[in-house]
Amino acid sequence: MVNYLIRRLFQMMIVLFLSAAASYALLNFAPGGPLSFLGSVQKRLNAEDIARIRAYYELDLDLPYRFSRWLAGWPTGPVTIAGTELFADHVVGCRQTIEATIRTSNGKIVTKTIGCKEGQEVTLADLVGRKTSKGVLRGDLGPSWSMARDRPVSIIVASRIRRTLQLMIPAYLIAILLGVPLGVLAAVKQYSKFDYFVTSFAFFGTSMPTFFFGLLMILFFSIMFKGWGLPYLPPGNAAAIKAYTMPILGTIQPESPLDLFLHMIMPVTVLAMVNVAGWSRYIRTSMLEVLRQDYVRTARAKGLTERVVIAKHALRNALIPFITLAVFTLPALFAGAIITETVFNWPGMGRLYFDALSRNDYPVAMADLNNRSLDSFCHVIIGHPIHMGGSTYPFELNRCSSNWLEPPDDLRR
Amino acid sequence: MAVTNRKIIDLGVADPEAMPEEVSQFKMVLHRFLRHRLAVGSLIVFSIIVLIAIFGPMLSAFKPNDIQVGNDFLPPGSVDPDGRVHILGTDALGRDYWARIIYAARISLTVALISQMLVSIVAIVIGSVSGYLGGTVDAVIMRGVEFLLTLPSLPLLLIISSIVIQNQEAIPVPEVIKNLLAKILLIPPRDSTQVFLLIAVLAGLGWMAESRLMRGSVLSVKEQPFVEAARALGASDFRIITMHLIPNALAPMIVAASLGLGGFIIYEAALSFLGFGIQDPTPTWGNMLAAGQSYMFQHPWLPLVSGTPIFLCALTINFIGDGLRDALDPRLKL
Numbered sequence: 220m221v222n223y224l225i226r227r228l229f230q231m232m233i234v235l236f237l238s239a240a241a242s243y244a245l246l247n248f249a250p251g252g253p254l255s256f257l258g259s260v261q262k263r264l265n266a267e268d269i270a271r272i273r274a275y276y277e278l279d280l281d282l283p284y285r286f287s288r289w290l291a292g293w294p295t296g297p298v299t300i301a302g303t304e305l306f307a308d309h310v311v312g313c314r315q316t317i318e319a320t321i322r323t324s325n326g327k328i329v330t331k332t333i334g335c336k337e338g339q340e341v342t343l344a345d346l347v348g349r350k351t352s353k354g355v356l357r358g359d360l361g362p363s364w365s366m367a368r369d370r371p372v373s374i375i376v377a378s379r380i381r382r383t384l385q386l387m388i389p390a391y392l393i394a395i396l397l398g399v400p401l402g403v404l405a406a407v408k409q410y411s412k413f414d415y416f417v418t419s420f421a422f423f424g425t426s427m428p429t430f431f432f433g434l435l436m437i438l439f440f441s442i443m444f445k446g447w448g449l450p451y452l453p454p455g456n457a458a459a460i461k462a463y464t465m466p467i468l469g470t471i472q473p474e475s476p477l478d479l480f481l482h483m484i485m486p487v488t489v490l491a492m493v494n495v496a497g498w499s500r501y502i503r504t505s506m507l508e509v510l511r512q513d514y515v516r517t518a519r520a521k522g523l524t525e526r527v528v529i530a531k532h533a534l535r536n537a538l539i540p541f542i543t544l545a546v547f548t549l550p551a552l553f554a555g556a557i558i559t560e561t562v563f564n565w566p567g568m569g570r571l572y573f574d575a576l577s578r579n580d581y582p583v584a585m586a587d588l589n590n591r592s593l594d595s596f597c598h599v600i601i602g603h604p605i606h607m608g609g610s611t612y613p614f615e616l617n618r619c620s621s622n623w624l625e626p627p628d629d630l631r632r
Numbered sequence: 633m634a635v636t637n638r639k640i641i642d643l644g645v646a647d648p649e650a651m652p653e654e655v656s657q658f659k660m661v662l663h664r665f666l667r668h669r670l671a672v673g674s675l676i677v678f679s680i681i682v683l684i685a686i687f688g689p690m691l692s693a694f695k696p697n698d699i700q701v702g703n704d705f706l707p708p709g710s711v712d713p714d715g716r717v718h719i720l721g722t723d724a725l726g727r728d729y730w731a732r733i734i735y736a737a738r739i740s741l742t743v744a745l746i747s748q749m750l751v752s753i754v755a756i757v758i759g760s761v762s763g764y765l766g767g768t769v770d771a772v773i774m775r776g777v778e779f780l781l782t783l784p785s786l787p788l789l790l791i792i793s794s795i796v797i798q799n800q801e802a803i804p805v806p807e808v809i810k811n812l813l814a815k816i817l818l819i820p821p822r823d824s825t826q827v828f829l830l831i832a833v834l835a836g837l838g839w840m841a842e843s844r845l846m847r848g849s850v851l852s853v854k855e856q857p858f859v860e861a862a863r864a865l866g867a868s869d870f871r872i873i874t875m876h877l878i879p880n881a882l883a884p885m886i887v888a889a890s891l892g893l894g895g896f897i898i899y900e901a902a903l904s905f906l907g908f909g910i911q912d913p914t915p916t917w918g919n920m921l922a923a924g925q926s927y928m929f930q931h932p933w934l935p936l937v938s939g940t941p942i943f944l945c946a947l948t949i950n951f952i953g954d955g956l957r958d959a960l961d962p963r964l965k966l
Contacts, residue, residue: 234779234782237779238779238782238783241783242783242788242791245788245791245792245795246791248795422947422950422951422954423947425946425950426894426943426946426947426949426950427943427946427947428898428901428902428939428942428943428946430901430902430905430921430939431921431935431939431942431943434921434924434925434928434935434939435935435936435939437928438928438932438935438936442928442929442932443932554784557786557787557790557906558786558902558905558906561906562925572787572790573790573906576790576791576794577907584791587787588784588787588788588791591784591787592782592783592784594784595782595783595784596782
């Protein structure tokens, strides 16, 4: 077991490094670039200013050096071995690039960087004295670029994680508390009316896109309820900004428990429904499989009551794969739900990623992306071989239905 | 005695009732599929949606991009000066909503269908090669697939499609494909670039799970006697894979493909909804839903109308997939 864990840990480090490198490179190829938020101002800047701003965001460094400084806070200057400075003239970037407009073979005009202006190369020696983050490995996520200028990314993330957990934990608990009994009952009463109800509900839940379901709820519970003069649910955000009055319920103070509860109802329902649908079906499948086992028949033959057979013998065994699945889903709670949070304008981690991406704030996007890689690593690599190979990861897009099909390799062999 | 005995036996053999009826595999599968009533109903509904998408231009008096000034947000059933009816009203720019919905059906369904076809082809090739060859090749491919599965798919999809869609001018797309897509989708060729790129992105990030499924399926078929027999007869690896392994390992792939199709419809809609997919003048259900969301407080039917087909397609496809699973492999039914 220790051996297994060590191997997985080692694997995890490699995978996380690769995925961090890949996403860092990917983000830096993204269009617009980090300088686009300067917008129209950029036209009034001269080359010197642009070079200064590029240096400020480290954009004048070549990608590998930038990545290594982001990851480990290194190099911060020439390499010093035994008192002598080495590689001081090693070129690591360029302050002012030469851009040229080229006509490509199919007649398009493209602006390309073709080289570096004479004397504008950045060497390792120039890096001395630049402000630098300590590196992600030492817990410094660096400063934000555009969402909160120069404030550490970790502060932004910390402020969002609270809201995300406020949304994800209730949804997770509801999904377990509803999904397990529904699945078990459906399996015990296979082909009954109740079973058909649960199965249809599961199909409904896995087919309903979260963004549409969210909009429908807003349409009904916010817009129509308000029109009918009933207490309506706030269509977005995690809490009100100022006190508001609601029919029947009276005046509600912002951040009061009732206010938070009203704001939570819709997004939690959407997320819970998706997971109840997936998990109840998962439990039903694994319960049906267990109910066919010999030891269940033996238990019945011994004369045990059906209650005991199901609760003690069948359920406990059927829950094993589900518990593994549920435990390895836990890290994903920190990642939030991109689509649901966007629909309900919920200030959580998912929404943060969406905002960071639309506003070119790459340090924030990278922090979020790494968090997500870690979560999905836990789920796919560690979780997968243990549980039944089904992915009911609480991602809101359901391609998971096809994964229910996939039995683990070990059984196939 | 002996004579009478033989007579009885003869009678038995000659009696057509006594012989088990010979049923082809296809008939058996069809019979089992038809027993699944929800799947059959879903197949009918989905076929109607597909037919509407195919014959869309004949079903609407309007073009999806005809802008009429002053006609914005007409309620459903309004009649324009020429006596044509806006069946579902008009959107913010005065474009006929029904026309946009059915042209969007064409685009959304084509994107999902082509992506799923590409995914299935890649998955079948990679899965069967990896599963059949085993050893180092298998290990390398499967570690790679596992790594790609580790990457969070939705966030990555968002980044890549935003890069790709915003740089669409710089990415060379063969004119042939562009024009072909434009002709199928009835949109100008310059707009079909992003459709092609979206298909590429969706397929590029979607083939891993199905490759693993195919590999598993091939592994289970590979050890069966008929493969051994083929090898003993001197069949080449290529022949064994194409003639024996793939046809016999295909059942779970067909089910996965049908379910994956629904997944791609939702994926495309989600990307377009978030603004990282196909952009506005080209209608898709996703970007129409996003546009409807902005006006939902005044015109609540807009998101309702554009979201329903997404849900309907996903639901019917899930039921069809379930029916196919029951029909193709009864052992899988639990």
